[in-house]
Amino acid sequence: MGLLDGKVVIVTGAGRGIGRGEALECAAQGASVVVAEFDPDAGEGVAKEIVDAGGAAVAVSGDVAEAATADSLVATAVEQFGRLDALVNNAGILRDRTVAKLSEDDWDAVVRVHLRGHFLPTRAAIRHWREAKTPGHLVHTASTSGILGNFGQTNYGAAKAGIAAFSTIVAMEGARAGITSNAIAPTALTRMTLDLMPQEFRDARDEALERGEFDFFAPENVAPLVAYLCSDESSHISGKVFGVQGDSVEIYQPFTSVAEIRGDGRRWDPSVLAGRVDELFTESGIVPGAENMMAKSRHQILR
Numbered sequence: 491m492g493l494l495d496g497k498v499v500i501v502t503g504a505g506r507g508i509g510r511g512e513a514l515e516c517a518a519q520g521a522s523v524v525v526a527e528f529d530p531d532a533g534e535g536v537a538k539e540i541v542d543a544g545g546a547a548v549a550v551s552g553d554v555a556e557a558a559t560a561d562s563l564v565a566t567a568v569e570q571f572g573r574l575d576a577l578v579n580n581a582g583i584l585r586d587r588t589v590a591k592l593s594e595d596d597w598d599a600v601v602r603v604h605l606r607g608h609f610l611p612t613r614a615a616i617r618h619w620r621e622a623k624t625p626g627h628l629v630h631t632a633s634t635s636g637i638l639g640n641f642g643q644t645n646y647g648a649a650k651a652g653i654a655a656f657s658t659i660v661a662m663e664g665a666r667a668g669i670t671s672n673a674i675a676p677t678a679l680t681r682m683t684l685d686l687m688p689q690e691f692r693d694a695r696d697e698a699l700e701r702g703e704f705d706f707f708a709p710e711n712v713a714p715l716v717a718y719l720c721s722d723e724s725s726h727i728s729g730k731v732f733g734v735q736g737d738s739v740e741i742y743q744p745f746t747s748v749a750e751i752r753g754d755g756r757r758w759d760p761s762v763l764a765g766r767v768d769e770l771f772t773e774s775g776i777v778p779g780a781e782n783m784m785a786k787s788r789h790q791i792l793r
């Protein structure tokens with residue numbers, strides 16, 4: 491018995507990395523899987539892995555930021571497996587540059603793949619669930635780069651923060667129909683992140699693996715949480731953002747107001763405001779200048 495017996499799940503960007511792990515885990519939990527992937531060889535390879543292991547899978551190649559591809563994923567799930575229960579939006583790319591050096595193409599490409607690539611499959615799935623009058627589960631892929639910020643990733647971080655907001659709003663919109671929507675902020679070593687890690691970190695990891703220790707940064711470690719969020723066991727959870735890496739699962743608090751100053755019932759005068767804004771920092775303990783929140787959480791990411 492698996493958590494997803496009889497269920498049908500679409501995973502985008504499932505040809506490698508985190509998405510591959512999610513597709514394999516959903517299949518291991520009993521789901522039939524639509525493996526959506528830009529690179530046809532990679533997608534078909536993962537579908538074959540699932541089928542060879544006794545599961546059910548079909549690969550669909552294409553760009554998930556195109557409506558025709560997004561719609562065809564849902565159509566394939568219904569035609570091949572008779573239903574759709576969950577969609578995991580995972581496909582993504584990086585084009586890192588500081589904002590002064592960032593080209594318009596690199597801005598557009600990243601925002602497009604992540605935001606359109608989440609919006610269009612989600613819309614197709616929700617339209618299907620509304621028509622079929624069935625509930626469904628959505629899992630979106632945000633990032634600590636969007637939640638905490640990360641140097642050199644304005645395009646990627648903006649898109650990932652947008653995905654967290656997108657997920658929260660979809661959760662509100664879907665609640666009455668029993669549609670859940672949650673986001674994850676994963677960390678794993680994949681083609682996307684391996685080159686970003688310092689050599690000494692990679693050496694330390696290789697040595698730990700040689701000693702037979704748990705591979706904290708294996709992309710497959712992200713998948714159990716995602717399989718759970720695709721299952722009816724998590725039907726009471728929606729609109730949340732989870733951190734996931736290694737054996738760690740975290741929950742992020744949404745942006746929330748923590749301090750306030752009030753005027754005297756009229757619009758503020760800027761010069762009066764200038765003398766009062768620091769009260770917000772004193773009251774909340776928030777540092778006024780730019781902070782590297784990612785660096786503050788490094789102990790979790792590189793532990």
Ligand SMILES: NC(=O)c1ccc[n+]([C@@H]2O[C@H](COP(=O)([O-])OP(=O)(O)OC[C@H]3O[C@@H](n4cnc5c(N)ncnc54)[C@H](O)[C@@H]3O)[C@@H](O)[C@H]2O)c1
Pocket residue numbers: 502503504505506507508509526527528529532552553554555580581582583603607631632633634675676677678679680681682683709
């Ligand atoms: N690896 C990490 O530490 C990390 C951290 C935070 C967020 N993420 C996010 O996790 C997701 C997976 O990343 P990964 O590390 O496994 O990367 P990866 O590069 O190993 O895999 C991404 C897959 O998505 C596919 N893809 C890209 N654009 C596509 C498109 N338009 N249509 C269909 N498929 C497409 C790629 O071909 C690739 O197979 C991404 O959204 C990424 O931003 C990863």
